[in-house]
Amino acid sequence: MDNGRPFVKDESEYRLDDQVGYLLRLAYQRHTLIFQDHALNNLTPTQFSALIRLSECGPCSQNQLGRLIAVDAATIKGVVDRLYDKKLVTLEKDANDRRRNLISLSPKGLEMVAGLRAMGRSVTEVTLEALQPGERAVFLGLLKKLV
């Protein structure tokens, strides 16, 4: 039975390099590097998502914005703080609900949105450059089913 080739018990059935979780981390890591190469105003992917979502959905509360981009309350706090420091969003107390902090794109943020979308298209193009157009559609379709 022994064919002389090295054989590590169990390993043939489980290789880290074939695991979806490991590969997802690597893919997102690579994407983040590409994003940084293209980033306007040193925006991070999460800050970018917040701005794009605000442009798609309009002003909303801080926690609501977090839910709209799948960022929890503790994390969105810092994200909004940094967008505010960059003067890309404005903050207002909601008169109807004094718990809420209404977040809006500032004039500067609004002005930036078209450029952000162009940047996003470049990042997506580079991220997917190893795939043929047909493969890209298949990949995005399957990725959406996973989320």
Add this chain to the structure above:
Amino acid sequence: MDNGRPFVKDESEYRLDDQVGYLLRLAYQRHTLIFQDHALNNLTPTQFSALIRLSECGPCSQNQLGRLIAVDAATIKGVVDRLYDKKLVTLEKDANDRRRNLISLSPKGLEMVAGLRAMGRSVTEVTLEALQPGERAVFLGLLKKLV
């Protein structure tokens, strides 16, 4: 020209929910939650990767281990510290290169590996449950091309 339907300039060409980077973050987030549900010894995905890689490749230096799982030197430091605190790895000064810190699986770590692989298989199964077997193979193949 105006058909009365809402139309947001530019938005039809760029939707956050269709972007590969955004979807990769969501997919990895979901995977991490599934991982935590199954985790032995409160291991994180990165700690898990380090242990599996040690079992695949044998002892190595700290920075080398980081490179083997795509974790930079600053990050692998903390990962190894926490694995050491959990007594899953042992540390040795390399006599041939006094800069190097040789990391090995401890007896406890070695004993745990088979269970970790079983856990990893469960996590992968749940992560991919929305895909048919054929789709899983296609997805993993495309994901590997992206990394």
Add this chain to the structure above:
DNA sequence: TAAATATCATTTGTATACAAACGAATCACC
């Protein structure tokens, strides 16, 4: 209305993740 529940924003603590800088040790090359 009063009490129980829920939501909002915040804070603290832990764990990646990367950039930049550092001293110590090693290596490459002249």
Add this chain to the structure above:
DNA sequence: GGTGATTCGTTTGTATACAAATGATATTTA
């Protein structure tokens, strides 16, 4: 043999990301 470049591990600083707890405010329900 010496020197310049590289590598090793470490530290500091910034930015997600999540858990758990908190006080203030709203909402639900009894």
